[in-house]
Amino acid sequence: MTFAGQVVWITGASSGIGEAAAYAFARAGARLVLSSRRIDELERVRRACDRADEHHVVALDLGRADTFPALVATVLARCGGIDVLVNNGGVSQRALATDTTAAIERVLMEVNYFGPVALTKAVLPAMRARGAGRVVVVSSVMGHLGTPGRSTYAAAKHALHGYFDSLRAELWREGITVTLVCPGYVNTAISAHALGPQGEQRGPAESTHRSGITPERCAATIVRATARGRSEVYVGGREVAGIYLQRFVPAILRRIVRRMTFSVEARRS
Template sequence: MSKIVWITGASSGIGEALVYRYFNAGDKLIISARNRDELFRVKGNCKNSFNVHVLAFDLSETGILAQKAEAALKIFGKIDLLINSGGVSQRGLALETELKTEQQIMDTNFWGTVILSKAVLPSMINNGGGQIVVVSSLVGKFGTKLRSAYAASKHALHGYFDSLRSEVYDKNIDITIICPGFVKTNVTYNALKGDGNPLNIMGDAHENAMTPAECAKQIVQAVKNKKEEAYIGGKEIKAVWLKRFFPKIFSKKVRTAKAN
């Protein structure tokens, strides 16, 4: 049975790859991101795309998000699956990052996801259930150099949605947190420097990483299995367990690790 799926961050990378996965599965889609032209490019890649609706907006503009969620709900009458894939990364030392840049990262990654999720949740409950997916990061489980605000925003997502899951478990609402490692996207290229400008450099680890299509394949399976949390990537996933069981060793390694 087809679902109504709303995907943010759908104009590139993991979000775009998820659009194709769910479209090819026969689902109806609402796709969102800042860049309207890129969203229509993605829509154009879907044959007979009358079931793909473009809803463009900036996640950092938190004051308009509840209104955008209301608009999304009116498109097909409901939303079965919300995938919060939109976000922005960071490449800057904490002491050199301006507060406005840190606020922008928190607004985009944390508050944007929270506001949209809270806005669609009552409708999901009234319709008998639904699923909310949060694309976090392995950095949502530990911090690394040059990513203080980014790591904070992802850590906050885990705290919030773990708590929310315990509140809505009896309302047929499933919450899945996805933690990708390195994926070959423009995440490093678009990452914000301390002054808020994009880095415009592709990191080596991302250049040689898993493709968005493979990442999307694993995310779809994790969502289908209604996993509470899923780690996706290569050997970098081992850092989660190293941090948990050998924190001092992890700290020593992360100090000297290349941050790209």
């Protein structure tokens, strides 16, 4: 499995799954474009990658879709093309639906849905002109089901599935693949950085994420699925079973979800 000489653009590359994916793709021979809002952290990741001097850092805010055409032009000028786009950046939620402000719901949708869609649309013309390309979307188990405290996050992930399933059906004749990756709990800081009802960050990482799979295991799945052109893959622990319950016995899943609780007090614990 090799990506030798291929240009792989990864968003959310400054930590967590994105950082692990950067190391994995670099080991597979890729030339990387690393993006997030945190330039200093991106530089740290770049320096830690194999063949560090071959990679580029490009600051990107998923909430600023108006900047994407210029950023894509910059990447194309530096690299000559984009073989793989890994839409990994995003932000989670820990708030009851009735408490979450409309402004925060819009932030969650902008970063988790509209941003990846807009960046993909900005990259696609170059891929279509070459007749080849791979689009990877790091979704979530929450793209298939919903649980308390994650209403808008789940909505954004569900929306990603609808959009990119349709995009796959439109582009397969042009040599462009679309892969959806659905992680369960991964041991990253995503829960610590999740947004509360007013946009405040949650605080300490939850035990479910601390005991989750490693980012490296998730990244290995991403690289393997991308290389094989898989349409959709799941990676995680027992929580991934929820996808199958939703598909085959949704009534059982609904009973399980109804027993789950979420409160401000629990969120702070």
